[in-house]
Amino acid sequence: MLMWLADWLQQFESGFNVFSYLTMRAILSTLTALLMAVIIGPKMITWLQTMQIGQTVRDDGPQSHLSKAGTPTMGGLLILASIVSSVLLWGDLSNRYVWVTLAVVVGYGLIGFVDDYRKVIRKDSKGLIAKWKYFWQSVIAIVVAVYLYANAQDPAETALLVPFFKEVMPQLGLFFIVMTYFTIVGTSNAVNLTDGLDGLAIVPTILVAGALAIFAYATGNVNFSSYLNIPYIPLTSELVVVCTAIVGAGLGFLWFNTYPAQVFMGDVGSLALGATLGVMAVLVRQEIVLVIMGGVFVIETLSVILQVGSYKLRGKRIFRMAPIHHHYELKGWPEPRVIVRFWIISLILVLVGLATLKLR
Template identity: 40%
Template sequence: MLELVLLLSLVLSFLISVLLSPLFIPFLRRLKFGQSIREEGPESHQKKKGTPTMGGIVIVLAIAIAALFISIRFLSFSEEILLLLFVTVGFGLVGFLDDYIKVVKKRNLGLTSKQKLLGQLLISVLFYFGLRYIGFSTEISIPATNFQIDIGWLYLPLVIVMLVGASNAVNLTDGLDGLLAGTSAIAFGAFAVLAWYVDLIDVSIFSAAVVGAVLGFLVYNAHPAKVFMGDTGSLALGGAIAAIAIISKMEILLIIIGGVFVIETLSVIIQVISFKTRGKRVFKMSPLHHHYELSGWSEWRVVVTFWFVGMILAVLGIYIEVWL
């Protein structure tokens, strides 16, 4: 029965996403909400200029509707679902403001870094106090062991680092057609399995809803993309996956299951440090997916390769939690 509920959550969010997107894309075109492409990016990306963005609105709507309906209809509405929705919608709103400024001002930069960080910090702190309000433990679990460490007040900065870090890492990964949609579907799928395994059915339902939403969006976001999710979608997904890892007490496993996002972020950090200290670049361009593009790989080859790596890391995360 529980497996059927999870499947229903995935299917419902998929249908909402796949049916809403073709209605939403023409609407975005009429509003001239097209993607701006940074001039220093790969030359091949210039043809994507004007492709409708802010498609992440559909993803967030599909997640919220499916998760709420399934949890209320088949379970009882939980505080955990409410907190997950708060983070997803909250980070999605920050991303929406960023996207809106970009398309209205017709420039590639939206909110300033300080404005974006302030919004992310506010949502993260409120999420933490929401956790504490429902009596959430400040212990972190060590994967493959029964060992837990209570870090007390340090759990607040951990929550902030995880939410802000994950949202920005996922945002960096959103650079090629279908790249983020595919890798996030894999990562959230792993958390849906793990949450179900530890009897966090509400969290599993939410994770399954995310998988369905991004797969439905992928129908229109796969190369050549008809729509981009924008920061609205990428920040929402980043916040959501970190919140799921926190509520599931799988904080450390997020580094493995979300390994593609970690690698993309590290490539940017390495590039910046190398250029500032040595005046040399390690990669042809960062994030890492652009390096492979400029090395002669087709966009589709880069995307599929990153999906495959994400799948290996997701299986590794499940193996560590379930069998070790």
């Protein structure tokens, strides 16, 4: 929006040309989302407390979590509002990829909102029934996948990019829809499962979003993409503004979500953030690298799958509790130690993911 205004103002003052630069808009996107979250945060937390929108805590979980009961939740609304506002202000709104990501942010945010609303306002401990949550996640993911496949303008947009191998780039055909579906839905639920400790999910999300900004910039730049031997997809460069908005909003939210948390993001935040990371990985053709960089999300999800599978098949549990961050808590690790160590692991995995740009 402001990009269009700056273009118009250039006829009167050439200095406004600076706002046409992607790097400048990315910086402003980060700062705008960050400041919005920090400024609005205290008021939202107070409102959530007034409305008694508090977190419920499982009785069978770590005893240290009982003190978290009543902590304001649905703080993801703060994140999503900051992201959407920042992108609308600094993004190129003629770019269809920008609108695809915003649609995913809002769509999955609505699913999470309904789930949170039922749990914390209507006091329905089950929230949105799992099959309906999965149904609506699937509907949005399939619509996005079909849209991207039908509107692909270059074979590179539907090719599978395999990290570490220069010449391996098979065409997916209709399987592109299947992969896109699982990437979006899978990442959404993986981030949701990870969101169990103060700041545990938001920092890996920030790190992965920052890395995807680099991938988007390189993929959308003809010189960098040629040098790095990755597909050149022009429209993806504008996703840098979306990624940096996530970074800014995430940092602003972390200001209040760091241990001991003043607010939790709830499903409205975790489902939307995960799905957005997934769709952006699809757009820059880095689904496999997303699995590497989002390794913490993958480990958390696998721990739940293994725990449930083992209990149903053998009647025994593998971990003391799943997701795996609770396992380490029950082993006696203080919550901050679990959180920071998972952050460190996430940073390492993101760096490995970034290394795939050159190690090809």
